Amino acid sequence: VVNSDKRLKTANNHTATHLLHAALREILGTHVEQKGSLVSPEHLRFDFSHFGKMSDEEIAQTEALVNKRIRENSPQEEEREMPLQQAKEIGAMMLFGEKYGDSVRVIRFGESVELCGGTHVKATGQIGLFKIVSESAIAAGVRRIEAITGESAEQFVDEQIAVLKSIKKLVKSPNDVIGSVESLIKENSELTKKxxxxxxxxxxxxxxxxxxxxxxxxxxxxxxxxxxxxxxxxxxxxxxxxxxxxxxxxxxxxxxxxxxxxxxxxxxxxxxxxxxxxxxxxxxxxxxxxxxxxxxxxxxxxxxxxxxxxxxxxxxxxxxxxx
Ligand SMILES: [Zn+2]
The missing domain is CATH 3.10.310.40 (Diaminopimelate Epimerase; Chain A, domain 1)
Incomplete structure (x- = not known):
């Protein structure tokens, strides 16, 4: 049971890299290419070519697009032996520098089409939820996104909401937390000056x-x-x-x-x-x-x-x- 749970979570995270790859190409542009990826039951890491830091808005858009694809619940469509030439013609994502045989395995989820030998979900809805937890540089022109899915993502969101609730209690202002914190900071700086x-x-x-x-x-x-x-x-x-x-x-x-x-x-x-x-x-x-x-x-x-x-x-x- 434990192992199949881990396999399921790994499949969630791995499939999410497909959706993330497609979303990044849609939001940042087709210069985005996968440079590496690491997937565990706990999280996923996706390295890709891009020239600069992603803005908060781009990160939010990417996250939203992946979650939209998850809700669309696209089924896995697998083509076990497609001629490599045909795969190229239909625009399947492949890793640059990777050696492929004459026939390849093509995995499609909606608009995402990749050559891939990994383990995937039956349909994207199983991933549940996708949250980006960090975006950083790992080399010149290469960025890294770390993200979580499913239960981990749910837990992450719950934790963030719990923090917000505590802050609301501390500042005794359920409706305007930001305003309250801003005025506390202002008050503090005035008191310091005094x-x-x-x-x-x-x-x-x-x-x-x-x-x-x-x-x-x-x-x-x-x-x-x-x-x-x-x-x-x-x-x-x-x-x-x-x-x-x-x-x-x-x-x-x-x-x-x-x-x-x-x-x-x-x-x-x-x-x-x-x-x-x-x-x-x-x-x-x-x-x-x-x-x-x-x-x-x-x-x-x-x-x-x-x-x-x-x-x-x-x-x-x-x-x-x-x-
Ligand atoms: Zn895959």
Missing amino acids: AEFFGRERVKQIKTGLKSKIISEGGINRIAARVDVEDAGMLKDLAFSLKGEVENLFLVLGADIDGKPNLTVMISENLVKERALNAGQIVREAGREIEGGGGGQPFYATAGGKNVAGIERAIEKALSFIR
């Missing part, structure tokens, strides 16, 4: 606060603080923005970002040279206090870690390099 704006405002605010706490000592303007930011990007913005505004800067920032400690050190380039300071080395050593590691350049470096409780100690440790 969040970015407020993020920038926050950075400005924190920066103003930090600048009011500068301690100037021995030719160094020192800023050391634990700050409240949402992400590492805000810390970086803060550090680079302060570097541009404060001369002789030695900046140490600590932050707890989603439960993870973060340490940032920024040093004005002239101090790096004159005082032989190295932000990379400083974060590596101070980073131990937050049970982490990091690195960077001599003027800017960051470290991430595991121990939020060590942030204050890490800041103190970093400051010890200029004391």
Whole structure:
């Protein structure tokens, strides 16, 4: 039973390649020639000559035409021993480069006529349903269609409808799903813009606060603080923005970002040279206090870690390099 079921499905898929071949020649043109095909009980693959990617519309038209031929339920007409010359005259599709004997087996389903030794259905209606699942290039001028038929195609359609139903539930709009998703995308992009704006405002605010706490000592303007930011990007913005505004800067920032400690050190380039300071080395050593590691350049470096409780100690440790 299992084997005959597999044979049946293979015959469905193989016969569908005949219908597909004829449909492609009708929709894309008679330059379409079969370059190869692979058929299993699960699916079919059909390679053919064509110069470019098929449009969504061409794919839909091809699929619709094959399904129309299936519904026409054309019976298999088999001619076991037709002279090759006669087969050519009636326009039977043959594989280029294939050696054929003097008499050939011709299989006809409605308008599709091919020389073929494969196993076919008794009538096209048995195929049930045909769905193209992919269309791609496999070589210059050669395209590949992968498709499914019968139960597999039915299952595929059911799955797609189930996905659509779930989306309808999620967006709570049974009638205008596309409109709802479009407005969600628009809303999301507006919210992102707003969040970015407020993020920038926050950075400005924190920066103003930090600048009011500068301690100037021995030719160094020192800023050391634990700050409240949402992400590492805000810390970086803060550090680079302060570097541009404060001369002789030695900046140490600590932050707890989603439960993870973060340490940032920024040093004005002239101090790096004159005082032989190295932000990379400083974060590596101070980073131990937050049970982490990091690195960077001599003027800017960051470290991430595991121990939020060590942030204050890490800041103190970093400051010890200029004391
Ligand atoms: Zn065949």
